[in-house]
Amino acid sequence: MKKLLSVMLVLTMVLAIVGCAKEEGPETTTDQGAKEIVIGANIYNFGDNFMNGVVSPALKEYADAAGVKINIVDSENQQNKLNDQVDIFIGQGVDILAINLVDPASASTIIQKAKDANIPLILFNKEATEEGAMAMYDKVWYVGTASADAGIIQGDMMVNDWKANANWDKNGDGKVQYVLLKGEPGHPDAEARTEYSVKAFDAAGIPVEELAMQPDPNWSTDGGNDKMATWLASFGDSIELVICNNDGMAFGAINAMKEQGVSIPVYGVDALEQALNHIADGEMNGTVLNDGKNQAKAVIDLSVNVANGKDPIEGTSWSLDEVKAVRVPYVAVTPKNYADFK
Ligand code: GAL
Ligand code: CA
Numbered sequence: 001m002k003k004l005l006s007v008m009l010v011l012t013m014v015l016a017i018v019g020c021a022k023e024e025g026p027e028t029t030t031d032q033g034a035k036e037i038v039i040g041a042n043i044y045n046f047g048d049n050f051m052n053g054v055v056s057p058a059l060k061e062y063a064d065a066a067g068v069k070i071n072i073v074d075s076e077n078q079q080n081k082l083n084d085q086v087d088i089f090i091g092q093g094v095d096i097l098a099i100n101l102v103d104p105a106s107a108s109t110i111i112q113k114a115k116d117a118n119i120p121l122i123l124f125n126k127e128a129t130e131e132g133a134m135a136m137y138d139k140v141w142y143v144g145t146a147s148a149d150a151g152i153i154q155g156d157m158m159v160n161d162w163k164a165n166a167n168w169d170k171n172g173d174g175k176v177q178y179v180l181l182k183g184e185p186g187h188p189d190a191e192a193r194t195e196y197s198v199k200a201f202d203a204a205g206i207p208v209e210e211l212a213m214q215p216d217p218n219w220s221t222d223g224g225n226d227k228m229a230t231w232l233a234s235f236g237d238s239i240e241l242v243i244c245n246n247d248g249m250a251f252g253a254i255n256a257m258k259e260q261g262v263s264i265p266v267y268g269v270d271a272l273e274q275a276l277n278h279i280a281d282g283e284m285n286g287t288v289l290n291d292g293k294n295q296a297k298a299v300i301d302l303s304v305n306v307a308n309g310k311d312p313i314e315g316t317s318w319s320l321d322e323v324k325a326v327r328v329p330y331v332a333v334t335p336k337n338y339a340d341f342k
Helices: 002-024 049-066 079-092 104-117 147-164 188-203 221-238 247-260 273-280 292-307
Strands: 038-043 069-074 096-099 121-124 140-144 176-183 208-215 241-244 287-289 325-327 331-333
Touching: 038 049, 038 079, 038 292, 049 069, 049 247, 049 292, 079 096, 079 104, 096 104, 096 292, 104 121, 104 140, 121 292, 140 292, 147 188, 147 241, 147 287, 147 331, 176 188, 176 221, 176 247, 188 208, 208 221, 221 247, 241 247, 247 273, 273 287, 273 331
Parallel strands: 038 069, 038 096, 096 121, 121 140, 140 325, 176 208, 176 241
Antiparallel strands: 287 331
């Protein structure tokens, strides 16, 4: 019996090793004998609910549908870790790199590595902020959004709602006293959303007063919760609006408000499932669809084309702008239309 067990154990181990080798090895072949395309990809932080909850599963889904292999690793919010991961992917001979930068100001490091190895590179979600980085290499492209649009759309929603609800101006001074949860400092999305959401009030001739603003490199619910609790303690009733650059942080702010039994208008970005539920329950006033599924689709579409030696957007509905970027549009999500996004 013992012998049988140990034989079975050895067999299981051998099978596991064979299975792993097949899983990990980039140079696999399909049934037709053609070489399978392998994408080496990362998510900057598996703790991020939009990137890990929406983009990552969609990348897998579209890769499967296209019959290509994708290996997705967690960079744990460390650029050094990502640099090493890219070296490993290059060593494995992946066909394409699909990279979600940790530090948008370190794009050139990654682009140089891809260029030296002559491997095409698709950057996604976090746009390079270094001047000229995208021009360093003819085989690098970007998939994301037009960052400012989320702020513009969110700002318009807030302005319209403010105008429609005279009681939101609690102290009756005609100004919007707001707090803002920013997200990662230096991230083009965080910077542009912060700027343009507030600019919408300026454009409408409505004065604003920023009571407080807090960056959070993790865009996290916990961070949003802690900060909102602190703000409620220090500003109490004077907060009239909570602007959040993503839904994750808004969820935290909502928790903190619930704990104190208060309710202040709050807006996010991403349109996560939970945000739609909060809108349904009247706990959130609006969000902006950050179309992670289509961003993932574009990453896979471009990857497959490039790996097959084609033009990156051939046969797709995507277009590239002057900085080689596909920009998937944002959409306003309000109490009127949220059900369409479920
Ligand atoms: C933004 C998104 C945030 C966060 C960030 C990570 O586009 O709205 O929730 O995921 O990307 O880079
Ligand atoms: Ca006021």
